[in-house]
Amino acid sequence: MEKDLKELKEISRKFIDERDWRQFQTSKDLAEDISVEANELLELFLWKSGKELDKKAKEDKEFLQKIKNETSDVFFGCLALADHLDFDLEEAFLSKMRQLEKRYDKEEVKGKSVKISEEEWLKKNK
Numbered sequence: 001m002e003k004d005l006k007e008l009k010e011i012s013r014k015f016i017d018e019r020d021w022r023q024f025q026t027s028k029d030l031a032e033d034i035s036v037e038a039n040e041l042l043e044l045f046l047w048k049s050g051k052e053l054d055k056k057a058k059e060d061k062e063f064l065q066k067i068k069n070e071t072s073d074v075f076f077g078c079l080a081l082a083d084h085l086d087f088d089l090e091e092a093f094l095s096k097m098r099q100l101e102k103r104y105d106k107e108e109v110k111g112k113s114v115k116i117s118e119e120e121w122l123k124k125n126k
């Protein structure tokens, strides 16, 4: 089953409109929702080691389903926020990936675990 982002946006919009929930949604509410859902995802991983979790996600279908559900909740929030603010999420994503390609030069960071903040990168590339 493959749907493009436009179809997914329509599905999320329909879900919201059929429930008349748009009245409760501001950009702040939707950003909070994304954060809450991201934390629900994170809660699944609390107090367990990374390797233990990778193994559990591969072997425990119920656990993997919980991960899928929370990841989808985050994605739903992203679609709703993009719709609310009327921006093209696909274009925003592609633009961000182009920025990351520059910030994390593949030759410089290959095989290295690094975090370069946007502020740090901008300072370095003035």
Ligand SMILES: [Mg+2]
Pocket: 037, 040, 069, 070, 073
């Ligand atoms: Mg959730």
